[in-house]
Amino acid sequence: GLAEKLQNTLKKLRGKGKVTEADVAEAMREVRMALLAADVNLKVVKDFVARVKERAIGQDVLESLTPGQQVVKVVHDELIQLMGGTTSKLNMSSKPPTVVMLVGLQGAGKTTTVAKLGLYLRKQGRRPLLVACDVYRPAAVKQLQVLGNQLDLPVFSMGTGVSPVDIARGATEYAVAQGRDVILLDTAGRLHINEELMDELKSIKSTVKPHEIMLVVDAMTGQDAVNVADSFHKQLGLDGVVLTKLDGDARGGAALSVKAVTGCPIKFAGMGEKPDALEPFHPDRLASRILG
Amino acid sequence: VTGRTKIDDELYDELEEALISADVGAETSIELVERLRRKVKEQKISDPSLLQGLLQEEIAAILGGEAIPVNLGNQPTVILIVGVNGVGKTTTIAKLAHRWKQEGRKVLLAAGDTFRAAAIDQLEIWGQRVGVEVIRHQEGADPSAVAFDAVQAAKSRESDVLIIDTAGRLHNKSHLMNELSKINRVLDRAMPGAPHETLLVLDATTGQNALSQARIFGEAVGLTGLVLTKLDGTAKGGVILAIHSELQTPVKFIGIGEKMDDLRDFDPGEFAKALFG
Numbered sequence: 001g002l003a004e005k006l007q008n009t010l011k012k013l014r015g016k017g018k019v020t021e022a023d024v025a026e027a028m029r030e031v032r033m034a035l036l037a038a039d040v041n042l043k044v045v046k047d048f049v050a051r052v053k054e055r056a057i058g059q060d061v062l063e064s065l066t067p068g069q070q071v072v073k074v075v076h077d078e079l080i081q082l083m084g085g086t087t088s089k090l091n092m093s094s095k096p097p098t099v100v101m102l103v104g105l106q107g108a109g110k111t112t113t114v115a116k117l118g119l120y121l122r123k124q125g126r127r128p129l130l131v132a133c134d135v136y137r138p139a140a141v142k143q144l145q146v147l148g149n150q151l152d153l154p155v156f157s158m159g160t161g162v163s164p165v166d167i168a169r170g171a172t173e174y175a176v177a178q179g180r181d182v183i184l185l186d187t188a189g190r191l192h193i194n195e196e197l198m199d200e201l202k203s204i205k206s207t208v209k210p211h212e213i214m215l216v217v218d219a220m221t222g223q224d225a226v227n228v229a230d231s232f233h234k235q236l237g238l239d240g241v242v243l244t245k246l247d248g249d250a251r252g253g254a255a256l257s258v259k260a261v262t263g264c265p266i267k268f269a270g271m272g273e274k275p276d277a278l279e280p281f282h283p284d285r286l287a288s289r290i291l292g
Numbered sequence: 293v294t295g296r297t298k299i300d301d302e303l304y305d306e307l308e309e310a311l312i313s314a315d316v317g318a319e320t321s322i323e324l325v326e327r328l329r330r331k332v333k334e335q336k337i338s339d340p341s342l343l344q345g346l347l348q349e350e351i352a353a354i355l356g357g358e359a360i361p362v363n364l365g366n367q368p369t370v371i372l373i374v375g376v377n378g379v380g381k382t383t384t385i386a387k388l389a390h391r392w393k394q395e396g397r398k399v400l401l402a403a404g405d406t407f408r409a410a411a412i413d414q415l416e417i418w419g420q421r422v423g424v425e426v427i428r429h430q431e432g433a434d435p436s437a438v439a440f441d442a443v444q445a446a447k448s449r450e451s452d453v454l455i456i457d458t459a460g461r462l463h464n465k466s467h468l469m470n471e472l473s474k475i476n477r478v479l480d481r482a483m484p485g486a487p488h489e490t491l492l493v494l495d496a497t498t499g500q501n502a503l504s505q506a507r508i509f510g511e512a513v514g515l516t517g518l519v520l521t522k523l524d525g526t527a528k529g530g531v532i533l534a535i536h537s538e539l540q541t542p543v544k545f546i547g548i549g550e551k552m553d554d555l556r557d558f559d560p561g562e563f564a565k566a567l568f569g
């Protein structure tokens with residue numbers, strides 16, 4: 001991984017007495033290549049490497065007996081700093097029901113994550129309601145109903161002939177009547193550049209005023225993660241991110257890009273297809289994964 | 293990359309960064325720009341406005357002059373659709389079925405995803421919309437049994453094409469890759485030579501992990517082509533360059549939307565241009 005590469009690059013400098021700017025430049029190239037290979041966005045990589053370089057030409061690295069180790073430590077520390085702390089708390093409303101809306105590109109894992117969150121919240125003593133707001137994708141409503149059935153969680157649906165805005169509104173009324181204290185809105189996958197569908201999300205937002213809007217992002221997303229996250233954040237305002245399919249072997253650099261460009265915490269990690277495969281996101285684990 | 297007056301390092305860096313931003317990958321991007329530098333030197337090119345076009349030509353050439361079509365010469369032609377979760381396999385099958393039905397062919401579908409919630413329902417709805425039959429078993433059935441059954445059905449109905457849907461699966465899950473290999477063997481047993489095409493569906497928003505997907509799915513079942521979906525978004529799918537140079541797997545179709553006619557033949561020239569779009 002990167003740690004090894006950096007150790008090797010800078011190991012040959014031991015006993016040379018002093019690490020030069022050129023040596024550091026070569027080490028920074030290694031960092032850049034490693035982060036790009038891990039799918040971190042190019043602009044995020046440049047900013048990151050600039051910060052690391054600043055610290056790498058500092059006294060504690062240049063005068064160290066093991067400069068390679070020092071640089072690795074700097075990279076690791078900067079990654080942890082950038083990713084932020086562990087925060088898997090959803091913004092809960094003081095007056096129930098709390099409304100949580102999940103949004104994101106097609107196929108990212110929203111419907112599956114809504115079911116997982118329902119199970120997670122019930123284990124915490126909550127009374128969640130899953131809401132089928134995807135009226136477009138064939139059998140999307142049925143998909144959520146099947147998941148709800150498997151987990152013995154209630155699913156609110158008004159079929160596919162009603163607008164998602166009306167479904168969301170109907171769900172909040174139903175939740176109040178039935179004493180459900182968290183509403184989880186599953187929305188249809190959409191492109192950030194589809195004005196009509198982004199307007200639909202804005203409309204749902206202004207109608208039911210979610211306390212938590214989470215962007216669901218596939219861990220294998222490449223350079224485009226920044227465009228998507230930035231656009232969804234600017235248009236809707238995000239409170240958090242869920243990174244899915246972390247049980248794969250993608251390095252997950254998209255996580256860094258999303259955090260860097262939106263500042264939003266990644267709150268949960270999808271670790272599999274089963275309903276219990278949801279964990280609080282651990283930034284330090286992702287940092288190690290990106291370093292490889 | 294416009295409005296430049298001379299060819300300098302800055303211009304080459306800009307081109308390299310455009311490729312990286314398109315998910316071509318750092319190593320491949322560096323290689324491509326190195327080749328361009330040599331070409332510029334050899335051909336004594338001095339006009340900076342020509343460079344992007346030269347790079348596009350190089351990329352289109354690497355991807356092969358023309359698309360290699362799907363071979364529909366068997367009766368039935370059996371096509372296996374594979375890929376990781378959520379990339380667009382089921383929707384792509386609907387698009388392919390629609391296209392070939394429009395061409396007057398008899399198409400049959402097989403609901404080989406017996407695992408995910410409402411996966412069979414999803415394909416059945418598409419089947420109804422497109423106007424083709426879907427062979428299915430119950431949820432939780434053995435997908436190999438569905439595949440075998442579908443081949444028998446295709447033969448008895450004298451279908452021209454049989455397209456088999458499979459559950460999304462991550463390539464690092466060996467038991468799931470074994471399940472896929474088994475489906476592959478069962479198809480060959482049901483009809484020697486089948487599947488005649490195995491298409492890996494890749495999501496254009498995927499980064500460098502797509503290369504691992506192509507390698508491992510290729511090792512498990514052998515691929516005859518790729519389908520690159522969601523190119524109607526802002527992602528460029530540049531990783532297919534590395535897949536092509538390492539594995540020679542050709543992209544046969546691209547997905548540009550969620551409707552049944554949002555399918556196009558792969559055009560290397562268009563693709564190369566769009567990388568810089």
Ligand SMILES: Nc1nc2c(ncn2[C@@H]2O[C@H](COP(=O)(O)OP(=O)(O)OP(=O)(O)O)[C@@H](O)[C@H]2O)c(=O)[nH]1
Nearest residue numbers: 106107108109110111112189245270271272377378
């Ligand atoms: N391995 C794995 N698969 C996942 C995970 N999360 C979701 N999936 C799978 O990814 C695929 C897509 O999940 P969906 O929940 O349908 O995605 P979606 O975002 O609702 O899709 P659209 O509604 O079409 O936009 C399914 O096959 C899921 O089982 C995860 O954390 N790990």
Ligand SMILES: Nc1nc2c(ncn2[C@@H]2O[C@H](COP(=O)(O)OP(=O)(O)OP(=O)(O)O)[C@@H](O)[C@H]2O)c(=O)[nH]1
Nearest residue numbers: 106107377378379380381382383460522547548549
């Ligand atoms: N914008 C866009 N969306 C697409 C395209 N192809 C598929 N989709 C959408 O991507 C999502 C996932 O598509 P599916 O066909 O269910 O994907 P899949 O690979 O079968 O998913 P699993 O079976 O769960 O692994 C759906 O919302 C589709 O409408 C495309 O070319 N463009």
Ligand SMILES: [Mg+2]
Nearest residue numbers: 110111134140
């Ligand atoms: Mg969904």
Ligand SMILES: [Mg+2]
Nearest residue numbers: 381382405411
């Ligand atoms: Mg499917």
